[in-house]
Amino acid sequence: MKDETKFIHMGRPKAGLGTPVNREITRASTLLFEKAEDLYRADVRGYGRHGSAVHDDLAKIFIELERGAACEFAPSGLAACTLAIMACVKSGDHVLMTDNSYGPVRYFADTFLKQMGVTTTRFDPRIGAGISDLIQDNTTLIWLEAPGSLTFELHDLPAIAKAAKAKGVITAIDNTWSGGITLKPLTHGIDISVHAATKYFGGHSDVLFGAGICANEKLGKRVTASRKQIGHHTSPDDAYQILRGARSVYMRFAHAEASALSLATWLEGRDEVLEVLHPALTSHPDHDIWARDFTGGACLFGVVLKPVSEAKVLAFINALKLFGIGYSYGGFESLCIQCDPQLNRKVSAKFDGPLIRFACGLEDAGDLKADIEQALPRLK
Ligand SMILES: Cc1ncc(COP(=O)(O)O)c(C=O)c1O
Known part of the structure; x- marks a missing residue:
C-alpha cells in the first residue's frame, strides 16, 4: 500500500457505534489515577507533558513515513x-x-x-566519504541537511553514513525540504531524521511543530530522555493540526512540487537568470545523487540572478503579487525571499549574482509564472 493511502487510514479511532472519524483532542496537564499505587507505573502516561492519544497517532504516521523505529515531537522545527x-x-x-x-x-x-x-566544525556539504578525515576521537554527531538551506547542495548520504558508522558516530539530518515524502534518509543509513512539520504537514502557515524520527529504539530512548529532561511539550491542538495535515499532505506536496519544477525549468531559460538551484534539474551539480536517492522534488528552489543591484532585486520581489514576502514554505500560499543577507557560509557556496528563493504554494502554476513574468522587467 502507498503511504498516501496508509496516511488516510492510520492513526484513527476504531469505528464503533457512531465513532468520530478523527481522534478527539484531549487537553490535560493532570492525569488522574484511581489507585495511588498506579501513579508511578512506567507503562502508563503519568502527566500531560508526555503526550496524548493524538500524539500517539501522529507518531505512528511519522515512524511509517520515515521507515523508523521511534519518534519524538518538539514545539517547532528548530x-x-x-x-x-x-x-x-x-x-x-x-x-x-x-x-x-x-x-x-x-x-x-x-x-x-x-x-x-x-565544539563544532563546519564541512562542505559535498564532502562525501572525505568526512572520515574530519572525524575526531571526540566526534559524536554528524549533522546534515539535504538539500541545504538556501543553497540546495546534496550530500552523498550512503557514503557519509558508512564513514560515520565505521567510527561509531551518529548521523542526523534535517529532512524538512523533502517532507520525508521524496527522501527517506533512514533507508540510506542515516540514524535520525528531523522535520519542521510546520511546513508541509502543517500546510497552512499557522502551526509550529517539529518531529525527530530515529532508526532504532535505542536512539529513540536517548531522544525521549532529552525531551523529558528539557521539558519540551507540544499541545494536543497543534498535534491534531499536524495529524489533519498528514491526511492530505501527499496531494498538496505533489501539486507544489510540480509547480516548483515547472517554474524552475522555465526560469532556467530566462535571460535574467544565471543559475537555478533545484536538484531535479539536470544542470544541478548534484543531480546524479538526487536521481539515485530521491523520488521527487519539493516546493522550494533557489534562483541566482545575473548581477544586478540589490535595489532592483528588491523591486522585483516587491512587484510580485501572488508571492508573499516571508520565511518558511510548505503552506498553501507561495512565497519569495531575497537570500543574500542570511548567506553566511564558512566553507561553501559562492555565487556570481544575487540569490532569491521561491516557495510554491497551491496556486495554479501558470498564474505563478505569469506573476513572475510581469515582475521580471524590474530587474532590467
Ligand atoms: C530546513 C529547515 N529546518 C528547520 C526549520 C525550522 O522550523 P520551524 O520554523 O518550525 O522552527 C526551518 C524553517 O524554515 C527550515 O527551513
Missing part, C-alpha cells in the same frame, strides 16, 4: 533539530555540521553548544 543534537552530545564532544544547515541551527551550535563545551 526545537526538534536542537533536541536531536542535544540527545547526541555531552560536554567535551565534537559535532561535524554541514555548512549549509538551517541558519538558526548553526547559531545554536555557535552559541549554546559552545557554552556547553561542545
Whole structure:
C-alpha cells in the first residue's frame, strides 16, 4: 500500500457505534489515577507533558513515513533539530555540521553548544566519504541537511553514513525540504531524521511543530530522555493540526512540487537568470545523487540572478503579487525571499549574482509564472 493511502487510514479511532472519524483532542496537564499505587507505573502516561492519544497517532504516521523505529515531537522545527543534537552530545564532544544547515541551527551550535563545551566544525556539504578525515576521537554527531538551506547542495548520504558508522558516530539530518515524502534518509543509513512539520504537514502557515524520527529504539530512548529532561511539550491542538495535515499532505506536496519544477525549468531559460538551484534539474551539480536517492522534488528552489543591484532585486520581489514576502514554505500560499543577507557560509557556496528563493504554494502554476513574468522587467 502507498503511504498516501496508509496516511488516510492510520492513526484513527476504531469505528464503533457512531465513532468520530478523527481522534478527539484531549487537553490535560493532570492525569488522574484511581489507585495511588498506579501513579508511578512506567507503562502508563503519568502527566500531560508526555503526550496524548493524538500524539500517539501522529507518531505512528511519522515512524511509517520515515521507515523508523521511534519518534519524538518538539514545539517547532528548530526545537526538534536542537533536541536531536542535544540527545547526541555531552560536554567535551565534537559535532561535524554541514555548512549549509538551517541558519538558526548553526547559531545554536555557535552559541549554546559552545557554552556547553561542545565544539563544532563546519564541512562542505559535498564532502562525501572525505568526512572520515574530519572525524575526531571526540566526534559524536554528524549533522546534515539535504538539500541545504538556501543553497540546495546534496550530500552523498550512503557514503557519509558508512564513514560515520565505521567510527561509531551518529548521523542526523534535517529532512524538512523533502517532507520525508521524496527522501527517506533512514533507508540510506542515516540514524535520525528531523522535520519542521510546520511546513508541509502543517500546510497552512499557522502551526509550529517539529518531529525527530530515529532508526532504532535505542536512539529513540536517548531522544525521549532529552525531551523529558528539557521539558519540551507540544499541545494536543497543534498535534491534531499536524495529524489533519498528514491526511492530505501527499496531494498538496505533489501539486507544489510540480509547480516548483515547472517554474524552475522555465526560469532556467530566462535571460535574467544565471543559475537555478533545484536538484531535479539536470544542470544541478548534484543531480546524479538526487536521481539515485530521491523520488521527487519539493516546493522550494533557489534562483541566482545575473548581477544586478540589490535595489532592483528588491523591486522585483516587491512587484510580485501572488508571492508573499516571508520565511518558511510548505503552506498553501507561495512565497519569495531575497537570500543574500542570511548567506553566511564558512566553507561553501559562492555565487556570481544575487540569490532569491521561491516557495510554491497551491496556486495554479501558470498564474505563478505569469506573476513572475510581469515582475521580471524590474530587474532590467
Ligand atoms: C530546513 C529547515 N529546518 C528547520 C526549520 C525550522 O522550523 P520551524 O520554523 O518550525 O522552527 C526551518 C524553517 O524554515 C527550515 O527551513
